[in-house]
Amino acid sequence: MQQQTTVNAPDGIYLDNNATTRVAPAVVQAMLPYFTELFGNPSSMHSFASGVGKAVQQAREQVQALLGAAYDTEIIFTSCGTEADSTAILSALRANPDRNEIITTAVEHPAILALCEQLEKEGYKVHRLPVDGQGRLDLDAYASLLSPRIAVVSVMWANNETGTLFPVEEMARMAHEAGVLFHTDAVQAAGKVAIDLKRSAIDMLSLSGHKLHGPKGIGVLYLRRGTRFRPLLRGGHQERGRRAGTENTAAIAGLGKAAELALKNLQADGARMAALRDRLEAGVLAAVPHAFVTGDPANRLPNTANIAFEYVEGEAILMLLNRAGIAASSGSACTSGSLEPSHVMRAMSIPDTAAHGSTRFSLSRETTAEEIERVIAAVPPIIARLRELSPYWSEGAPVADPQQAFAPVYA
Amino acid sequence: MWEYSEKVKELFFDPKNAKAVADANAVGDVGSISCGDALRLTLKVNPETEVIEDAGFQTFGCGSAIASSSALTELIKGKTLDQALKVTNQDIADYLDGLPPEKMHCSVMGQEALQAAVANYRGEEWRDDHEEGALVCKCFAVDAVLIEQTIRANNLETVEQVSHYTKAGGSCAACHEGIEEILGKVLAEKGQSVSVADSAEPGATGNRALIQRVQTILKVFDDVRPQLKADGGDIELVEVREEKVFVRLEGACSGCQMAGATLGWVQQRLTETLGEFIRLIPVNGDNQPLGGRA
Ligand SMILES: Cc1ncc(COP(=O)(O)O)c(C=O)c1O
Numbered sequence: 001m002q003q004q005t006t007v008n009a010p011d012g013i014y015l016d017n018n019a020t021t022r023v024a025p026a027v028v029q030a031m032l033p034y035f036t037e038l039f040g041n042p043s044s045m046h047s048f049a050s051g052v053g054k055a056v057q058q059a060r061e062q063v064q065a066l067l068g069a070a071y072d073t074e075i076i077f078t079s080c081g082t083e084a085d086s087t088a089i090l091s092a093l094r095a096n097p098d099r100n101e102i103i104t105t106a107v108e109h110p111a112i113l114a115l116c117e118q119l120e121k122e123g124y125k126v127h128r129l130p131v132d133g134q135g136r137l138d139l140d141a142y143a144s145l146l147s148p149r150i151a152v153v154s155v156m157w158a159n160n161e162t163g164t165l166f167p168v169e170e171m172a173r174m175a176h177e178a179g180v181l182f183h184t185d186a187v188q189a190a191g192k193v194a195i196d197l198k199r200s201a202i203d204m205l206s207l208s209g210h211k212l213h214g215p216k217g218i219g220v221l222y223l224r225r226g227t228r229f230r231p232l233l234r235g236g237h238q239e240r241g242r243r244a245g246t247e248n249t250a251a252i253a254g255l256g257k258a259a260e261l262a263l264k265n266l267q268a269d270g271a272r273m274a275a276l277r278d279r280l281e282a283g284v285l286a287a288v289p290h291a292f293v294t295g296d297p298a299n300r301l302p303n304t305a306n307i308a309f310e311y312v313e314g315e316a317i318l319m320l321l322n323r324a325g326i327a328a329s330s331g332s333a334c335t336s337g338s339l340e341p342s343h344v345m346r347a348m349s350i351p352d353t354a355a356h357g358s359t360r361f362s363l364s365r366e367t368t369a370e371e372i373e374r375v376i377a378a379v380p381p382i383i384a385r386l387r388e389l390s391p392y393w394s395e396g397a398p399v400a401d402p403q404q405a406f407a408p409v410y411a
Numbered sequence: 412m413w414e415y416s417e418k419v420k421e422l423f424f425d426p427k428n429a430k431a432v433a434d435a436n437a438v439g440d441v442g443s444i445s446c447g448d449a450l451r452l453t454l455k456v457n458p459e460t461e462v463i464e465d466a467g468f469q470t471f472g473c474g475s476a477i478a479s480s481s482a483l484t485e486l487i488k489g490k491t492l493d494q495a496l497k498v499t500n501q502d503i504a505d506y507l508d509g510l511p512p513e514k515m516h517c518s519v520m521g522q523e524a525l526q527a528a529v530a531n532y533r534g535e536e537w538r539d540d541h542e543e544g545a546l547v548c549k550c551f552a553v554d555a556v557l558i559e560q561t562i563r564a565n566n567l568e569t570v571e572q573v574s575h576y577t578k579a580g581g582s583c584a585a586c587h588e589g590i591e592e593i594l595g596k597v598l599a600e601k602g603q604s605v606s607v608a609d610s611a612e613p614g615a616t617g618n619r620a621l622i623q624r625v626q627t628i629l630k631v632f633d634d635v636r637p638q639l640k641a642d643g644g645d646i647e648l649v650e651v652r653e654e655k656v657f658v659r660l661e662g663a664c665s666g667c668q669m670a671g672a673t674l675g676w677v678q679q680r681l682t683e684t685l686g687e688f689i690r691l692i693p694v695n696g697d698n699q700p701l702g703g704r705a
Contacts, residue, residue: 311444313447313448313471313473313476315474316423316472316473316474316476316477319420319423319424319474320424341447352444352445352447356447356471388429389429389469389477390470390471391449391450391469391470392444392471
C-alpha cells in the first residue's frame, strides 16, 4: 500500500517573502508536465524531447520580457541566484586577467561578500563601498575608485534586509564611461521594480526564481550581448556553452511563468504592497516607543519594512511572533548562528542597542490588509514583554544610561 | 530555525523568576548589549546560612538566553552559595533538556553570572579570563585570540588538536578553514606549515607501524589500479588518520556515478588486507575535508 503523506501548510501570516515566496499555483501547473509527460532531455533527438526545448525557449522569452533585455540569448539559466552571482564575478576576472580589483558594497548578500572574501585571499583587491546611516552610497567615492585596474563592479539593485534600492543604472553608466564591467545582484529587485535592461548600461544581472513566486533552485544570469564571458561550469553545450548541465526544465518553465505573472502585475502589486507596508510601519511605530525604520525610506522596495526595536533581541521577537502565527525575520545574530548582528545594520552604523532587535517584515502580493492589522495589534505587547525582561529597561523606558547602569566585570 | 526542546520553549514563553529581587544582596552582571546577550542575576542570600533564598534574572537576549537564565535561578534557589557554585553550564543545559550546540554559550553565561554574583556578595573581584577576538568557532563561541594563545601555549600543529584543546571546530566543522589560517600563521613564524596528519606520537614504534600500514595501503592501491585505469581513472593516497584513509580519485572515477561503488570496493579490500575496519574518504581537488591539506 502506498503511504499517503499529507503536508499541511502552517497557517498564519507569512511576512518573510524576502527569504522565499510561495510558488504561485499557475507556476506549479506550468511545471508539472515536465516531470512526467515531457520529461525528455531538450538536447535529445527524439520525440520525447520535442516540446521541451520549446518550453525552455518560451521561458527565456518570458524572463527577457521581465528584464527588458534586447535579446533572448542574453538570458542564461543557472541553478540559483548564488550561482549567477559567482558566475558573473568569476567570469569578469577570468576574461580580464590584466585587472585584479573589484568594487562592491559593504551590504551585499553573502553570495557576493563571501566570494569576495575568498578572492581577497587569492590576491585580488576588493573595494567595499560604505553606506551612510540610511544605507545610501556615496557616488563620488565610487567614481574615484573606477580605474583600469577594476575588473568588475558588483552592486545589488535592492538590499534583502532593508529593501533599499541602489542607483545601479547610474552606477553602470559611470562604470561604462570608465571602461569597467558592471554586474548587479537583482535577486530582490526582479519582479518588484521595473527593469529595462536594453536601455541601461548593465552588463550582467542575477535573479532567482524563488523570490518571485517561482521555484527554488533556478536562477538567471543576464549577460549583455558582446560581453566577454568565461563559463563557471564547463561540459555540455547547454545555454550556448555558457552554462553546462542538463536544463532544469520544470523549474525553467516555472520561472518563465513566474516572470510573466510578475511583469503583468508589477505596477498594481507594487502600489498595493507599498500602501500595506506604510500602514504596517505607521501602525507599529505609533504603538511602540524606541523603534525606527531602517534603510532609505525614499528609495526602497515596495514590500520591505525593516523596523529596529531598541533593547530587545530579534530571535526572542521572532519566537513570540511565531507563537502569534506571524512569520518574519531578523538581522539579529542569534537567528543566523553567528554572534554578530547583521553586516547590513553594522554598515549603516545602527547602534548595537537597536541592531540586535531589527526585524524584517517582507510582504508579497498575497499579503492582505487584514493580516497587516493583525500584525499591528500583535507586535506592541511582544516588544513590551521582552523589554520587561531586559536589564536595560525599567518602568516603561530604557534605564538612564544602559551601558553604565549595567556593569559587567567585562564586556 | 533552531530546534529547541519543549523545556526551553516553556521557560522562554513562561519564564520563572523573571524579576529583579527587591532586597538583593548579591548582583552579577555578565554580557553586554553589543554581544547580543546580557544577564543580570540578583540574589537574596541569608547572611547566617549563605542559603540563596530568592533569585531573579533580567536578560536581554535570544530565546535560549532567557530560558537558560530562568533555569539557572530554578537550579540555585534553596542552595548554599558553595553548593550553587558547583552548578555547571552543563547542568543548566541538562535542566533544559539540552541546547543546540550553537547555543551552549547561553548556558555558560548563566554560570558566569552566578560566579559574578557570588563574588559580588563576598566582596571579591570576579574576573573573567575572556579576551575578545574575532569569533572563529560559532558553535562553541571560541574567538581567534583564544585559539592563537592555545596554539602557542601548547605547540599545537593540527586542526584536530585545536578542537581538542579549545572545542573550536568540534561541532559543525564550518570554521576549520579559519582555524587552519590561524595555525598557518603561528606555524609560519616557526618556519613550519600546517601538517597533514596529526603529529605522530613520539616513539619509533608508532612511526614504524604507521609506515607499515601506509605501505600495505599503497600495495592494495597498486592491486586495484589496473581495474581503475581500465575505466580511465586512478586513485591516490592523501592521508591516513586512524581508521580513516583519505584518497583522491582521479579521471573518470571522480564525480562519476561509479565513484561510490569504486570506493566501497577498495574500502572492502583495505579492510580485508589490514584486518581492521577502514573508512575510505574521498577528497577532491582543493576541497579538503577535516582540515587536511593535501
Ligand atoms: C540579494 C540576494 N542575492 C542572492 C541571493 C541568493 O539567491 P539563491 O538563494 O537563489 O541562491 C539572495 C537570496 O537569499 C538574495 O537576497
